[in-house]
Amino acid sequence: DVKVTQSSRYLVKRTGEKVFLECVQDMDHENMFWYRQDPGLGLRLIYFSYDVKMKEKGDIPEGYSVSREKKERFSLILESASTNQTSMYLCASSFRSGTGTHGYTFGSGTRLTVV
Amino acid sequence: RKEVEQDPGPFNVPEGATVAFNCTYSNSASQSFFWYRQDCRKEPKLLMSVYSSGNEDGRFTAQLNRASQYISLLIRDSKLSDSATYLCVVNPFRHQAGTALIFGKGTTLSVSS
Numbered sequence: 516d517v518k519v520t521q522s523s524r525y526l527v528k529r530t531g532e533k534v535f536l537e538c539v540q541d542m543d544h545e546n547m548f549w550y551r552q553d554p555g556l557g558l559r560l561i562y563f564s565y566d567v568k569m570k571e572k573g574d575i576p577e578g579y580s581v582s583r584e585k586k587e588r589f590s591l592i593l594e595s596a597s598t599n600q601t602s603m604y605l606c607a608s609s610f611r612s613g614t615g616t617h618g619y620t621f622g623s624g625t626r627l628t629v630v
Numbered sequence: 631r632k633e634v635e636q637d638p639g640p641f642n643v644p645e646g647a648t649v650a651f652n653c654t655y656s657n658s659a660s661q662s663f664f665w666y667r668q669d670c671r672k673e674p675k676l677l678m679s680v681y682s683s684g685n686e687d688g689r690f691t692a693q694l695n696r697a698s699q700y701i702s703l704l705i706r707d708s709k710l711s712d713s714a715t716y717l718c719v720v721n722p723f724r725h726q727a728g729t730a731l732i733f734g735k736g737t738t739l740s741v742s743s
Contacts (some may be wrong), residue, residue, distance in 0.1 A: 548730055557735035558674075558717075573730060605673055618664045618719070619731060621673035 518542070521606050521622035528629050534593040536625050538606030545611040547589035548619065549573075549581065551602040558605065564589055565611060596629045603627075633657060636718050636734040643741055647708045651737045653701045653718030663694055664719040665703045668736065674717055678703070708741045715739070 522537035540547065548563040550573075560573030562581040570581050578600060582590045589608075593600055603626050607619035636653045643649050655663075663680035678685065680701055684693040691704040701718055718734035 550733075555735070558733040560730050563730045571730075618666070618676040618679060619674075621675070624673050 519606055519608050519620050519622040521604075521625050523625050524623065526625055526627045528593075528596050528627065530597060530629055532593075532596045532629075534596050534627070534629075536591040536593075536604055536606075536627070538589045538591070538608075538622055539587050540589075540608040540620070541587065542608070542620075543586065544608035544620075545586070546609045547583065548607045548609075549579075549589065549591045550605045550607065551575070551600075552605060552624075553602050561591065593627075596627075598629050601627060601629045633722070633732045634718055634720050634734040636737045638735060638737060640738040640740050643708050643739070645708055645710060645741055645743050647741075648704065648706045649708060649739060650705075651703045651716055651718070651739075653703075653734055655699050655701070655718075655720045655732075657720070657722045658696075658699060660699075660720045660722050662721040663692075663701050664721075664731070665690075665692055665701075666717040666719055666733075668715045668717060670714075674733075677716070705739075708739075710741050710743060713739055713741045 519540045528534050546565050549561040550558040552558045564570045564583040580592045605624045606622040609619045634655050665677045666674040667677045668674040678692045680692040680694045689706045693702045715736040715738045717736045720732045
């Protein structure tokens with residue numbers, strides 16, 4: 516079974532802190548993604564990566580950065596946490612989609628609260 | 631027009647009922663389609679891929695109509711355990727190396743006894 520592991524299930528951070536969310540997958544997937552999910556807004560793409568050291572901005576990259584130094588690990592960084600970044604953060608991975616027949620496998624999510 | 635649109639519901643149905651969810655997508659170049667299920671406070675999980683010929687998995691049937699840019703999910707003989715949010719998901723295939731899936735906001739189903 517594909518496994519995507521997010522480092523924390525629940526996290527509480529203070530405004531202005533630098534926050535690292537880690538995601539590791541064990542199936543040699545090329546693609547990795549970070550989404551946030553908020554009530555009424557659905558899943559919104561923050562960043563994704565289709566190869567080591569490669570990254571692409573999603574729909575809402577402001578206030579975030581990412582790092583992919585190894586194929587299995589994709590980190591999301593909140594440079595200076597703000598209360599409007601309180602959310603559920605979901606990491607996902609997939610095989611490279613050519614004609615695109617592959618869905619994602621998600622991690623169990625990190626529920627981040629910024630106070 | 632939003633990229634992926636779903637009726638948010640909620641759909642409240644009794645056990646045993648048949649219920650159908652619809653979804654429309656705006657990008658006619660979209661290549662592949664999925665339905666995901668998400669339980670409360672959990673991550674989404676892949677329910678079905680949607681093939682152009684339509685496909686069935688037990689009580690679940692998914693259909694695709696490319697001409698109308700429309701995807702459907704039919705659930706027969708609803709169970710209490712089917713209560714969840716169902717996400718319609720589209721792969722817009724923007725470039726070869728990798729494309730992020732686009733998620734609808736979901737349709738909530740509540741099955742009662």
